[in-house]
Amino acid sequence: MRYKGRTEEDLFSFLASKKREDTCHEYILSSMCTLPHPVAVRAHTMFMETNLGDPGLFQGTSSLEHLLIRTLGELFHHPDACGYATSGGTESNIQALRIAKMTSKKTRPNVVLPESAHFSFKKACEILCMEMRCIPLDEHYRMDVQAAAEATDDQTCCLVGIAGTTEYGMVDPLTELSLLAMERDIHLHVDAAFGGMVIPFLERPLPFDFSLPGVRSIAVDPHKMGLSTIPSGCLLVRDPELVCSLSVDTPYLTVKQEFTLSGTRPGAPVVGALAVLEYLGREGMEALVRGCMKNTLRLIDGMEAYGIARVVTPDVNVATFSPAKVPPPWRISMTRRGHLRIVCMPHVHADIIEKFLKDIGETNA
Ligand SMILES: *Cc1c(COP(=O)(O)O)cnc(C)c1O
Numbered sequence: 001m002r003y004k005g006r007t008e009e010d011l012f013s014f015l016a017s018k019k020r021e022d023t024c025h026e027y028i029l030s031s032m033c034t035l036p037h038p039v040a041v042r043a044h045t046m047f048m049e050t051n052l053g054d055p056g057l058f059q060g061t062s063s064l065e066h067l068l069i070r071t072l073g074e075l076f077h078h079p080d081a082c083g084y085a086t087s088g089g090t091e092s093n094i095q096a097l098r099i100a101k102m103t104s105k106k107t108r109p110n111v112v113l114p115e116s117a118h119f120s121f122k123k124a125c126e127i128l129c130m131e132m133r134c135i136p137l138d139e140h141y142r143m144d145v146q147a148a149a150e151a152t153d154d155q156t157c158c159l160v161g162i163a164g165t166t167e168y169g170m171v172d173p174l175t176e177l178s179l180l181a182m183e184r185d186i187h188l189h190v191d192a193a194f195g196g197m198v199i200p201f202l203e204r205p206l207p208f209d210f211s212l213p214g215v216r217s218i219a220v221d222p223h224k225m226g227l228s229t230i231p232s233g234c235l236l237v238r239d240p241e242l243v244c245s246l247s248v249d250t251p252y253l254t255v256k257q258e259f260t261l262s263g264t265r266p267g268a269p270v271v272g273a274l275a276v277l278e279y280l281g282r283e284g285m286e287a288l289v290r291g292c293m294k295n296t297l298r299l300i301d302g303m304e305a306y307g308i309a310r311v312v313t314p315d316v317n318v319a320t321f322s323p324a325k326v327p328p329p330w331r332i333s334m335t336r337r338g339h340l341r342i343v344c345m346p347h348v349h350a351d352i353i354e355k356f357l358k359d360i361g362e363t364n365a
Pocket of ligand 1: 032087088089090091093118120162164165166191192193194221233
């Protein structure tokens with residue numbers, strides 16, 4: 001590092017030049033993150049120095065984290081759900097599998113999950129030394145429940161269903177998975193990292209949450225459709241014993257035990273997440289989701305008018321298409337099966353979609 005510091009002006013002009021190298025959100029059509037809501041930014045700034053890793057020192061912030069968990073618990077039909085704010089879906093999924101492993105006490109634990117599962121499960125299984133059993137999808141890109149039933153055995157400690165798959169925006173048949181989990185007494189974890197902030201606000205929500213008796217844990221990311229600042233995820237569990245299974249003693253903190261994966265944890269994005277839900281309310285979230293779904297359907301219609309077919313009709317605001325040439329500067333990702341994938345996040349306005357459709361239409365004419 002430099003011996004003599006830079007002037008603030010020089011430093012920030014350097015930082016600004018680097019920030020200009022980032023892609024402008026106008027052209028980001030495949031991210032599950034979006035521009036944070038102004039109230040999330042304001043709340044984040046206000047709580048910048050808070051550390052939830054030592055809740056006794058930040059009791060007010062800590063109570064806001066509890067309120068966030070309570071709000072999400074109510075939204076997911078179980079106001080008494082326990083949980084905590086994580087750094088995102090990856091951490092929530094790691095912790096959910098860790099709970100399933102700790103509470104089931106299998107000697108050779110395996111996890112049964114759909115092929116569409118997020119790559120965070122691969123990390124989780126590696127860290128936790130669990131076998132990963134990938135189940136094929138049906139023709140609608142949803143987990144094949146029959147195949148899942150056949151893959152479970154006496155060493156299965158967790159069954160995973162996805163509510164809003166990262167690549168195709170599908171919701172797995174969670175009612176059936178819940179029945180299977182109950183029948184075999186297996187922990188059912190729902191990865192609703194994306195869909196958790198979408199499905200409850202749809203006109204016809206699909207069952208995915210604690211209203212299904214087999215569901216023991218849910219991952220949800222406010223830093224995606226919850227419009228919070230990054231990093232903001234949450235893990236919710238049905239019973240307090242489930243998180244207690246992760247408790248370790250913490251000798252030098254204001255609390256004696258903690259069950260989180262991170263030690264020091266930022267309060268700022270947690271308060272940001274709560275601020276958005278409080279500010280928008282159910283009504284505001286419904287309007288937000290309605291807009292994103294409308295844009296998704298418009299995009300699908302527009303693409304099909306150019307002969308670029310949809311892969312599936314998604315359950316949430318993720319649209320996928322048969323391969324086509326995408327002109328710069330648009331940034332579009334591809335799925336593992338080679339389909340174009342567009343996530344109609346709130347920053348992807350209707351006029352951006354029209355501009356994109358015009359460009360892709362001309363390129364593929
Ligand atoms: C985004 C996503 C994740 C990973 O979340 P991070 O916040 O990136 O760690 C996990 N599962 C699903 C379904 C996701 O969409």
